[in-house]
Amino acid sequence: xxxxxxxxxxxxxxxxxxxxxxxxxxxxxxxxxxxxxxxxxxxxxxxxxxxxxxxxxxxxxxxxxxxxxxxxxxxxxxxxxxxxxxxxxxxxxxxxxxxxxxxxxxxxxxxxxxxxxxxxxxxxx
Numbered sequence: 001x002x003x004x005x006x007x008x009x010x011x012x013x014x015x016x017x018x019x020x021x022x023x024x025x026x027x028x029x030x031x032x033x034x035x036x037x038x039x040x041x042x043x044x045x046x047x048x049x050x051x052x053x054x055x056x057x058x059x060x061x062x063x064x065x066x067x068x069x070x071x072x073x074x075x076x077x078x079x080x081x082x083x084x085x086x087x088x089x090x091x092x093x094x095x096x097x098x099x100x101x102x103x104x105x106x107x108x109x110x111x112x113x114x115x116x117x118x119x120x121x122x123x124x125x
Contacts, residue, residue: 013054021059031089071115079120
């Protein structure tokens with residue numbers, strides 16, 4: 001195994017292809033509260049701030065179905081507030097659990113059915 005030292009890659013963005021681009025942009029902006037950095041309507045492209053990483057939403061007519069192989073994980077400060085916004089938006093909540101590793105987690109789906117994990121560290125971490 002090589003030592004990359006200071007030349008390790010940094011995850012800049014995750015790209016998510018969708019057939020319902022306007023809906024997805026508004027859901028991530030309004031429901032999850034991500035800040036839109038770039039929105040190019042004619043190209044069906046949006047780049048949203050998600051902490052140190054970005055989420056790129058790309059309009060694609062041939063976007064595949066959502067996959068259960070992956071999920072987007074977001075650390076939040078107030079899980080109850082996010083849960084209330086998700087419920088108000090009609091978002092499917094898959095499960096809520098208290099994990100023995102010291103966090104509370106809510107699993108939901110975005111408008112395309114992609115799995116979204118939202119978690120908050122338990123007090124005392």
